[in-house]
Amino acid sequence: MKAVVICPGRGTYNKTELGYLQRYFPDAALLSRLDDQRRCAAQPTLTELDQAARFSIARHTRGDNASALIFAATLGDFLSIDRSAIDIVAVTGNSMGWYSALACAGALSPHDGFRVANTMGTLMQRSLIGGQLIYPFVGEDWHPQPERREALIDAVEDIASRPGHALFVSIELGGMLVLAGNEAGLSAFEAVAEPTQQRFPLRLGNHAAFHTRLMAPVAEQGRDALPASLFGNPVLPLIDGRGAIWWPGATDRDALYAYTLGTQVTETYDFTRAITIAAREFAPDLFIITGPGTTLGGAVAQSLILSGWRNMASKDDFRAIQTTQPLLMSMGIPEQRASSTGFREA
Structure with missing residues (x-):
């Protein structure tokens, strides 16, 4: 096998x-x-x-x-x-x-x-520079939603363009995006992301801004x-x-x-x-x-x-x-x- x-x-x-x-x-x-x-x-x-x-x-x-x-x-x-x-x-x-x-x-x-x-x-x-959070772009049926992913990427780029805000896609994780950045960037995303599946957006404890500059x-x-x-x-x-x-x-x-x-x-x-x-x-x-x-x-x-x-x-x-x-x-x-x-x- x-x-x-x-x-x-x-x-x-x-x-x-x-x-x-x-x-x-x-x-x-x-x-x-x-x-x-x-x-x-x-x-x-x-x-x-x-x-x-x-x-x-x-x-x-x-x-x-x-x-x-x-x-x-x-x-x-x-x-x-x-x-x-x-x-x-x-x-x-x-x-x-x-x-x-x-x-x-x-x-x-x-x-x-x-x-x-x-x-x-x-x-x-x-x-321990920055932090990470995770947010899905597929529903609980896991059906691909490329338009949803693109909307999230647009939101990340918009936040990253603001003075004092750092936010990046850290990991492409199947139907989820792991985002990383500084506190301003992460908090701004949490403020605009619609809560979903009773736990997202989810901060990852003791995680830094891995896989970012x-x-x-x-x-x-x-x-x-x-x-x-x-x-x-x-x-x-x-x-x-x-x-x-x-x-x-x-x-x-x-x-x-x-x-x-x-x-x-x-x-x-x-x-x-x-x-x-x-x-x-x-x-x-x-x-x-x-x-x-x-x-x-x-x-x-x-x-x-x-x-x-x-x-x-x-x-x-x-x-x-x-x-x-x-x-x-x-x-x-x-x-x-x-x-x-x-x-x-x-």
Whole structure:
């Protein structure tokens, strides 16, 4: 069975994920080495965070802690996939999940991938420039509404043109837009956006203005802290946040480094495009979303609908396919993890 693996980003290690590494991480020696890296940086270890008596929003969702936990959970799930049953044809990720994807695809070693994710998460937390919010342009039926999206883009551009207002499209996330900017820009959007689905527009706690030019100082700090020598050729095809494919044996290390610690940090991350390219170029039987969390499935399905994959045009169309022959599996859902052929429990 051919599969594309998708690595989740920030906001996916929450209260229900507490203990995820203890339950699922398959390599105790590797986890110990990652703990040592955190210990050397005078940071709480993954084991301490994951095995805490209770989940703390203030502690566990901080960029320096959340990025480390999410990377480790993703890597552990990737290592748990039975490669004799699952042929992984490509790897991609959402936002911070790009760092995880680099390690899963072999462009970074597990140790160096953790170093990159932990360093960037720490730098983001120290700066904490701006913020993010999320807002949908599709209804609850997930039917594409391009005119609605265009109206939202017009509103973003109008707000961004005002003195003192910064607002950008941070992530194209299926049927949703993740917007980022300064407080003036975010508040102005909240003032004009019609409340919908009982929770949007939704501010994302402990998130900075990721994937915008406001992050240029953080990108520069990342390049100062992380050498290009950490990077190498992937062993699996990698699909980035523009939909570009980095091929094994044909990847320029310096270009990959420049994208990862430059473009990827300061420009819109088009996750929708990445999923579209994954479907059209690799035609997988299955999309596997690693843990932690269970929140990325909707965005993947919406991205496939927006791309017209298998003639899907709505949530009902996706459900019909998913019911008869599962197209999407989430390792963060215990039932799917346990019942999906090819997954080994730790």
